[in-house]
Amino acid sequence: MSARKKLHQWHGWAGIILVVPFLVICLTGSIIVFKKELDAWLMPEIATLEPTEQARLPLTELTAEVNEQLPNYEIGSWEIFPEGHDEADRVFVIKKGTDEWHKAYLNPYTGELQAGPTESGHYLTDWLVELHYTLLLNDLPYVDEHLGLIVSFILAVFLVFMGISGLIIYRKFWLRFFTLRWNQRLLVVFSDLHKMFGTFASPVLLVLGITGGYYSAIIYYEEWKEHGSGEQHHIMTDRLYNSELNIDALVADSEQQIEGFKPTYLLFPFEPELPFTVFGRAPTANPLLSNYGSVSNYDPWTGEYQSTYNLNEQGVGMKTLDSFRRLHFGTFAGMPIKILWSFVGVIPLLLAVSGTYMWLKRKSWKRRRKSR
DSSP: OOHHHHHHHHHHHHHHHTHHHHHHHHHHHHHHTTHHHHHHHHOHHHHBOOOOSOOOOOHHHHHHHHHHHOTTEEEEEEEOOOTTOSBOEEEEEEETTSOOEEEEEEOTTTOOEEEEEEETTOSHHHHHHHHHHHTTOTTOTTSOTTHHHHHHHHHHHHHHHHHHHHHHHTGGGGGGTTOOOTTSOHHHHHHHHHHHHHHHHHHHHHHHHHHHHHHHHHHHHHHHHHHTTSOOOOOOOSOSSOTTOOHHHHHHHHHHHSTTOEEEEEEOOOSTTOOEEEEEEOOOSOTTSOTTSEEEEEOTTTOOEEEEEOGGGSOHHHHHHHHHHHHHHTOSSOHHHHHHHHHHHHHHHHHHHHHHHHHHHHHHHHHHHHHO
């Protein structure tokens, strides 16, 4: 058997074996590309803000408001938006006496919580995100607590393999990319559709496979590095930062450490000895770089400046890894790219149907041939 035929065989068998979880990953990804829009539509009173002429309240004041409204929780992280933005701030809190994270929605103009705290997967789009990344296989009894991440990584490798092998197998199909033999029998039509849509979608699917695999691997690695020897996650009992900390001053200082820096995310110390960290976007013309690529760290008790990581000063490798976030979610060029990413996420359904049909027909043809 030639190498190309063997690759074709592996391509077919891999598609048959992993078709169901692969379709779940792709179809959920196709939906959550529009997570922001879906949240605004499904729960506008929770996820969005009414237009207002007010200014955002100071972060130090908002922190005190959240702590007062949620006395049984401690803030773990906080996604903040610029003045005039139509999304509510998302505050992630940890329930005292546990290591369980919850999410709350905060109106930064009034200091009132619009909803929360809720467990992971409480809202439909959050549940879809969890299904997309873990297939709901994390935290099952008697198996690795991060089984879902392992399966997601395997599916990402499968996606990369299917994309590359398909391009190799059908490499000459580019010569007649827009030619469909509609007047032929159904097997030929399905074959042409499979090649056409697979060839069209393969570049985006390869990007999604590589970026998704990276995130599954890096999250699993970080968990293994910190807790692989049996160390348990920190149980939140006491506040791990100074309640009198001037958070606005820290954010203002982060803007001085990197000229033009735009803060987007606050990471409070959720384990002992962690710093208070301000994430954000350093000024850049590169649309692929994320809003979280640069950081400044501060002592959580004194507010003393510790260090800064400026993505603009890093090499191509680190900038490439940072670009994976926008590449995976399709958020680097507005609505047209989001629509394209969502459409490509549906294509595997067609590939699965056409591929399965061709595989069954060929198996049937081989059985008939052997019976003669």
